[in-house]
Amino acid sequence: MSASLEIQLIAVLAAAACALPGVFLVLRSMAMMADAISHTVLLGIVLVFFVVQDLQSPWLLVGAAATGLVTVTLVELLNRTRLVKEDAAIGLVFPALFSLAVILISRFARGVHLDVDAVLLGELAFAPFDRMVFLGLDLPVALVTLAGILALNIAFIAAFYKELKLATFDPGLATALGFAPGMLHYGLMALVSITAVGAFDAVGAVLVVALFITPAAAAYLLTDDLRRMLFLSVGIAVISALSGYWLARTLDASIAGSMATMTGLVFVIIYIAAPQRGLVAQLRRRARNRLEFAQAMLAIHLLNHEGRPEAATESSVDHLRQHIRWAPEFAGRVVRYAEQAGVVQQQAGQLRLTEAGRLLAQDAMVR
Numbered sequence: 018m019s020a021s022l023e024i025q026l027i028a029v030l031a032a033a034a035c036a037l038p039g040v041f042l043v044l045r046s047m048a049m050m051a052d053a054i055s056h057t058v059l060l061g062i063v064l065v066f067f068v069v070q071d072l073q074s075p076w077l078l079v080g081a082a083a084t085g086l087v088t089v090t091l092v093e094l095l096n097r098t099r100l101v102k103e104d105a106a107i108g109l110v111f112p113a114l115f116s117l118a119v120i121l122i123s124r125f126a127r128g129v130h131l132d133v134d135a136v137l138l139g140e141l142a143f144a145p146f147d148r149m150v151f152l153g154l155d156l157p158v159a160l161v162t163l164a165g166i167l168a169l170n171i172a173f174i175a176a177f178y179k180e181l182k183l184a185t186f187d188p189g190l191a192t193a194l195g196f197a198p199g200m201l202h203y204g205l206m207a208l209v210s211i212t213a214v215g216a217f218d219a220v221g222a223v224l225v226v227a228l229f230i231t232p233a234a235a236a237y238l239l240t241d242d243l244r245r246m247l248f249l250s251v252g253i254a255v256i257s258a259l260s261g262y263w264l265a266r267t268l269d270a271s272i273a274g275s276m277a278t279m280t281g282l283v284f285v286i287i288y289i290a291a292p293q294r295g296l297v298a299q300l301r302r303r304a305r306n307r308l309e310f311a312q313a314m315l316a317i318h319l320l321n322h323e324g325r326p327e328a329a330t331e332s333s334v335d336h337l338r339q340h341i342r343w344a345p346e347f348a349g350r351v352v353r354y355a356e357q358a359g360v361v362q363q364q365a366g367q368l369r370l371t372e373a374g375r376l377l378a379q380d381a382m383v384r
Contacts, residue, residue, distance in 0.1 A: 085210025
């Protein structure tokens with residue numbers, strides 16, 4: 018297997034592993050918690066490394082997961098005091114734990130591959146050089162680690178899908194039904210911690226945060242169905258990772274940075290073009306609402322003057338521009354829209370309400 022293919026496989030596994038729990042973080046409005054955990058787990062890695070003196074030890078994952086849970090617990094304890102809000106609590110806990118890890122590394126771990134730049138930025142190009150024999154195959158350590166973490170994430174979400182769904186959208190009902198949303202919450206945070214530290218050495222914390230949040234946020238713009246959102250989030254993350262890799266090769270730039278850039282670019286495209294929630298769809302909806310409101314005003318105006326001596330003057334298209342003070346172009350659009358909707362009929366510059374138009378005017382007046 019070529020190094021290029023191995024790098025892409027590692028990126029795909031990291032993207033999929035982060036995207037799955039990221040969906041629940043976005044739905045629970047905990048995006049900043051992912052950023053906090055992805056940085057504070059460094060403290061757990063450092064502390065465990067000082068004990069075991071082995072960067073390949075599985076205890077690093079345990080220490081990272083434990084630190085992630087400590088982060089969540091401290092944030093929630095501060096939040097429960099009601100003296101600070103959750104975002105402020107994260108802003109207090111996250112820098113404190115992360116800066117402590119940085120101090121410990123700079124003071125006691127100089128000369129060790131455990132450095133801040135590698136953790137924050139990552140370098141996928143070097144991932145294939147750290148290898149191990151797994152099931153008789155010579156594979157990169159990151160590939161095996163991330164495959165295991167992805168399998169763990171899939172198993173956890175599949176096993177507790179209904180409970181996670183209920184606890185995410187209605188924690189009160191989940192508690193009443195005995196689903197223990199608190200335990201699910203800490204289980205999910207432990208999963209986030211393990212996933213974050215598993216992706217650290219390969220891609221770095223910057224890309225980890227991007228993969229946790231951006232694909233899930235983009236998927237949220239495309240669907241309201243949780244199951245579909247999970248699949249879309251993984252698909253968006255994988256596409257971003259692969260396109261980011263080839264962008265990095267083209268520009269001779271940082272692979273992790275290019276992947277993070279592509280997650281943002283894909284999100285912007287979806288944000289603009291999403292069928293229901295995209296920016297273009299919102300602008301079209303606002304324009305349509307404006308036309309519908311103007312159409313109702315036109316129908317009321319014609320109904321109020323229908324059958325009266327001034328009806329001929331008031332139903333003139335030219336008079337509408339003066340009476341309602343619409344710009345000529347907008348008045349023409351409203352009349353065409355009303356004609357297409359079967360609300361009015363135009364003949365020789367005069368407008369006449371249809372039966373549907375009278376019903377619309379009467380309904381609008383009642384409202």
